[in-house]
Amino acid sequence: MKTKKELTCIGCPMGCLVSVELEDGAIGEISGNSCPHGKEYAEKELTYPERTLTSTIPVDGGEIRMVPVKTALDIPKDKIFEAMAQVRKMRLTAPIEAGNTVIKNIAGTGIDIIATRTVNVGVWI
Amino acid sequence: MKEKEDYFMLNKELVIIGAGPAGLAAAVRAHEKGVSDILILERDDAPGGILNQCIHNGFGLHTFKEELTGPEYAGRFIDKVRELGIEIKLNTMVLDISRDKLITAVNPDDGILEIRAGAVILAMGCRERPRGALNIPGSRCAGIFTAGTAQRLVNIDGYMPGKEVVILGSGDIGLIMARRMTLEGAKVKAVVELMPYSTGLKRNIVQCLDDYGIPLLLSHTITKIGGKKRLESVTISEVDESRRPIAGTEQTIDCDTLLLSVGLLPENELSRICGVELSPVTGGAIVNESLQTSVPGVFACGNVLHVHDLVDNVSAESYLAGETAAAFLRGESSGREILIKTSGGVRYTVPAYVSPSHVTQPLEVRFRVGEVYKNSFVSVYFDGQRETHLKKRILTPGEMEQVLLRPAHFKKHSDCKEISIRVEAD
Numbered sequence: 001m002k003t004k005k006e007l008t009c010i011g012c013p014m015g016c017l018v019s020v021e022l023e024d025g026a027i028g029e030i031s032g033n034s035c036p037h038g039k040e041y042a043e044k045e046l047t048y049p050e051r052t053l054t055s056t057i058p059v060d061g062g063e064i065r066m067v068p069v070k071t072a073l074d075i076p077k078d079k080i081f082e083a084m085a086q087v088r089k090m091r092l093t094a095p096i097e098a099g100n101t102v103i104k105n106i107a108g109t110g111i112d113i114i115a116t117r118t119v120n121v122g123v124w125i
Numbered sequence: 126m127k128e129k130e131d132y133f134m135l136n137k138e139l140v141i142i143g144a145g146p147a148g149l150a151a152a153v154r155a156h157e158k159g160v161s162d163i164l165i166l167e168r169d170d171a172p173g174g175i176l177n178q179c180i181h182n183g184f185g186l187h188t189f190k191e192e193l194t195g196p197e198y199a200g201r202f203i204d205k206v207r208e209l210g211i212e213i214k215l216n217t218m219v220l221d222i223s224r225d226k227l228i229t230a231v232n233p234d235d236g237i238l239e240i241r242a243g244a245v246i247l248a249m250g251c252r253e254r255p256r257g258a259l260n261i262p263g264s265r266c267a268g269i270f271t272a273g274t275a276q277r278l279v280n281i282d283g284y285m286p287g288k289e290v291v292i293l294g295s296g297d298i299g300l301i302m303a304r305r306m307t308l309e310g311a312k313v314k315a316v317v318e319l320m321p322y323s324t325g326l327k328r329n330i331v332q333c334l335d336d337y338g339i340p341l342l343l344s345h346t347i348t349k350i351g352g353k354k355r356l357e358s359v360t361i362s363e364v365d366e367s368r369r370p371i372a373g374t375e376q377t378i379d380c381d382t383l384l385l386s387v388g389l390l391p392e393n394e395l396s397r398i399c400g401v402e403l404s405p406v407t408g409g410a411i412v413n414e415s416l417q418t419s420v421p422g423v424f425a426c427g428n429v430l431h432v433h434d435l436v437d438n439v440s441a442e443s444y445l446a447g448e449t450a451a452a453f454l455r456g457e458s459s460g461r462e463i464l465i466k467t468s469g470g471v472r473y474t475v476p477a478y479v480s481p482s483h484v485t486q487p488l489e490v491r492f493r494v495g496e497v498y499k500n501s502f503v504s505v506y507f508d509g510q511r512e513t514h515l516k517k518r519i520l521t522p523g524e525m526e527q528v529l530l531r532p533a534h535f536k537k538h539s540d541c542k543e544i545s546i547r548v549e550a551d
């Protein structure tokens with residue numbers, strides 16, 4: 001079956017609307033992009049889209065209440081909600097160093113969640 | 126040892142107000158340029174400014190060649206400031222700056238603090254336009270927040286402001302919060318934008334809205350707010366070219382939360398008190414190539430000067446302020462020689478004035494345009510003669526642009542009276 005998919009390239013502010021022809025899921029002709037970057041972007045988005053997930057986790061005994069975290073590398077886009085469900089169940093205890101792993105192998109992706117801010121022991125007011 | 130007392134008097138070579146990315150970068154560079162007696166004053170309980178609540182990634186691609194989150198980007202500068210031993214006073218609110226650079230501040234440890242500064246760098250950042258500036262009819266019910274306030278509640282305080290959300294304005298903070306609230310389990314029903322285009326970055330529209338199937342309604346506005354104690358619904362309408370609601374296009378959306386993301390304003394209460402001349406276009410100070418305001422020895426950088434979309438530009442600008450403040454402290458002065466005229470779509474430039482003798486390396490002039498231009502040129506004229514003609518595939522109000530004024534330009538036009546920057550069709 002032939003279908004068409006449109007997506008906005010995020011490579012630059014032009015924001016070209018790139019259309020991709022799909023034949024039984026396989027990528028066919030790509031048009032609408034003003035430069036090669038748009039084609040590359042569309043191919044990646046349609047075959048293996050990935051995102052960085054960032055969130056926060058509550059901390060006990062720290063100088064701040066929430067520690068910001070992120071996936072150490074991008075994870076598949078369709079794993080975002082599963083990853084979030086796991087993140088939302090977590091609670092941590094200070095101290096935490098920026099860069100520390102706080103969840104291993106999030107949502108079975110093989111990628112860890114790491115802290116992006118240092119939280120020293122303390123009391124928040 | 127100093128006794129704790131109500132009144133405290135200090136002398137400092139350089140005082141920086143605000144420990145966001147602007148203040149921190151300015152401090153680092155001033156220190157590198159030989160100023161050792163520096164004090165940073167910050168009203169919050171931690172350095173880092175707005176970046177502490179911007180937990181998403183997308184910072185520092187230009188500065189560090191990698192994508193960092195806000196706290197990580199701030200962390201790099203905080204570490205550097207600590208390493209250099211630069212003093213930061215936290216929980217310290219600056220209340221007043223006099224024209225002769227006497228600063229009054231207050232904090233719980235010192236009480237009232239007076240500091241005589243040799244030079245001052247203003248780096249207070251910006252604040253969001255509040256609801257009052259919007260004029261939406263409807264009751265004053267709970268559940269209406271600026272997007273930045275919601276961001277602070279969720280990311281710093283760990284508190285979700287609501288479950289069913291509509292966002293007015295498609296600025297980046299609103300887009301980022303649409304995704305953030307969705308990930309935390311809320312239903313974001315729509316982002317409503319008055320203009321026919323979004324002022325947010327394309328990347329944010331794709332990764333914060335499209336990824337989660339959140340509709341972006343362009344040329345729409347909110348015409349009514351429903352609910353008595355707590356927000357219950359908003360009514361939206363399409364608008365015509367002159368941005369007036371079109372009768373018959375109303376639809377009501379049930380929601381308990383409305384986030385406003387309708388623009389940022391430089392935070393210039395203190396600058397005003399100090400007598401700094403402000404631009405009616407940017408809301409920030411009018412500065413020369415040294416980023417010096419109309420008050421000698423008072424400099425400005427970052428969002429307090431003009432609103433930036435990229436923190437990398439904030440850092441670059443603030444390095445310059447640190448450098449020129451150091452030069453001022455060594456006794457170099459700078460004035461206001463040539464005014465940069467703007468026309469043809471260019472809304473403002475920073476700096477607004479240039480002294481040719483101070484342009485010893487290419488000078489970055491940043492500006493914004495008033496509307497979207499495709500396939501056009503940015504031109505720079507020296508006394509009516511075109512010296513720069515840059516082809517631009519796209520110029521949008523949402524993205525800050527820059528051109529370089531080079532020492533060679535000033536050498537060629539040694540008697541230059543006027544510089545003008547404009548957008549041209551060809």
Ligand SMILES: Cc1cc2nc3c(=O)[nH]c(=O)nc-3n(C[C@H](O)[C@H](O)[C@H](O)COP(=O)(O)OP(=O)(O)OC[C@H]3O[C@@H](n4cnc5c(N)ncnc54)[C@H](O)[C@@H]3O)c2cc1C
Binds near residue numbers: 169273436
């Ligand atoms: C929500 C949001 C999302 C963003 N997303 C991105 C992005 O994805 N990528 C990117 O590159 N850029 C992004 N930016 C832009 C960038 O982060 C900002 O432009 C930059 O942080 C501004 O730095 P600043 O130091 O000028 O201001 P701020 O960070 O606001 O710092 C100003 C500091 O001054 C202090 N202060 C103010 N008044 C006083 C006073 N009277 N006394 C003492 N202290 C005072 C404040 O407490 C604050 O700490 C974003 C900005 C916002 C607001």
Ligand code: SF4
Binds near residue numbers: 011014033034036039
């Ligand atoms: S295709 Fe090229 S020109 Fe178009 S948005 Fe992508 S990067 Fe920009």
